[in-house]
Amino acid sequence: MKTLGIIPARYQSTRFPGKPLAVIDGMTMIERVVKQASKARSLGRVIVATDDQRIASHVKDFGGEAVMTDPKHPSGTDRCYEALEIAGKNEYDLVVNIQGDEPFIDPGQIDLACSCFSSSQVQIATLVKKISDVSTLLDPNTPKAVLDAHMRAIYFSRAPIPYCRGEKEAKDWIVKHTYYKHIGLYAYRTDILAEITQLRPSALELAESLEQLRWIEHGYRIQAAITEHESVSVDTPDDLLNLPLT
Numbered sequence: 001m002k003t004l005g006i007i008p009a010r011y012q013s014t015r016f017p018g019k020p021l022a023v024i025d026g027m028t029m030i031e032r033v034v035k036q037a038s039k040a041r042s043l044g045r046v047i048v049a050t051d052d053q054r055i056a057s058h059v060k061d062f063g064g065e066a067v068m069t070d071p072k073h074p075s076g077t078d079r080c081y082e083a084l085e086i087a088g089k090n091e092y093d094l095v096v097n098i099q100g101d102e103p104f105i106d107p108g109q110i111d112l113a114c115s116c117f118s119s120s121q122v123q124i125a126t127l128v129k130k131i132s133d134v135s136t137l138l139d140p141n142t143p144k145a146v147l148d149a150h151m152r153a154i155y156f157s158r159a160p161i162p163y164c165r166g167e168k169e170a171k172d173w174i175v176k177h178t179y180y181k182h183i184g185l186y187a188y189r190t191d192i193l194a195e196i197t198q199l200r201p202s203a204l205e206l207a208e209s210l211e212q213l214r215w216i217e218h219g220y221r222i223q224a225a226i227t228e229h230e231s232v233s234v235d236t237p238d239d240l241l242n243l244p245l246t
Contacts, residue, residue: 001093003114003187005043006083007033008076009100011052015236020055022234024103024243029234030055032103034064040110043096049083075211077186081197084190095193097186099233104244105185106229113187113225122223123192124215126153127183129227134171136181143182143210145224153222156182156210180224183231186212196220 009020009030016022020030030048037046048059051071059066067086073079080097094117096110109127116125128145131137137144140158148154155161164173173179188196196215204213212222234240 001114001117002044002091003042003094003096004084004087004092005037005040005046005096005098005110006080007037007046007048007098007100008079008083009048009050009052009055010071010079011050011055012071016234019234020050020100021058022237022240024240028058029103030059030100031062031064033098033100033105034059034062036103036105036107037098037110039107040096040114041107042111042114044092045087046098047083047087048100049079051079077193077211078197081193084193089190089194092190095188095190097188099184099231101234102231103234104232106227106231109183109185109227109229109231110187112227113185116187116223116225117189119223121221123189123220124196124222125187126212126222126224127185127227128180128224129183129230131174131179131181134174137174137179138170143184143208145180145182147180147224151224151226153212153216153224155216156208156212158208158210180226182212183227184233185231192220 013019022029048066049069050056056066067083069079069082113125116122137160143156146155164176199218202214202217204217
């Protein structure tokens with residue numbers, strides 16, 4: 001399959017304006033993401049989809065590829081689709097939406113998500129990681145994924161679900177049940193990406209503020225694969241102080 005990796009990179013961010021251009025140990029965040037993504041064996045091409053000429057110029061300066069997209073896109077998914085159209089949507093079978101704020105993304109995670117498409121039934125793929133600590137389980141900023149017996153996502157929530165009846169302490173829940181943290185990496189068949197960008201926001205999505213619920217609520221199937229690698233994202237300037245630079 002011919003696969004395109006797209007890294008959405010907005011300049012404006014409520015908590016961290018200019019985040020893609022933040023310097024981490026001598027290299028900007030967006031350059032680190034591009035270099036890591038380019039190591040993935042499954043990607044034939046990697047482009048940055050931005051809304052700001054400063055980011056586009058910087059990407060081109062370090063030898064990357066960038067396309068300018070509409071600054072009014074409501075989500076990274078919509079930005080990815082416009083970038084796909086610019087790159088040539090008939091040229092690719094799969095698109096991988098790579099988070100632009102994970103400077104140390106493991107290329108193997110990209111390959112793992114793409115491996116889900118060995119089945120022709122898979123429409124969308126994503127990654128999950130087993131939760132082993134209570135703080136992650138209870139953190140509303142860490143979406144959790146509920147999977148069926150075939151590793152398809154049934155639901156995503158900011159709450160720790162399922163509720164473990166009979167266990168009063170959350171620390172006992174992770175002993176009784178396997179909970180999964182959602183890793184925000186998505187891969188889509190190109191025709192499916194075109195379809196889901198036409199969907200209106202759904203009730204579940206608006207309640208949880210999780211875009212992927214829109215797809216599930218409209219009947220799309222999301223295949224999950226389990227990764228052992230911990231993703232590290234940068235949401236605020238303070239997060240730069242705790243990055244694993246070694």
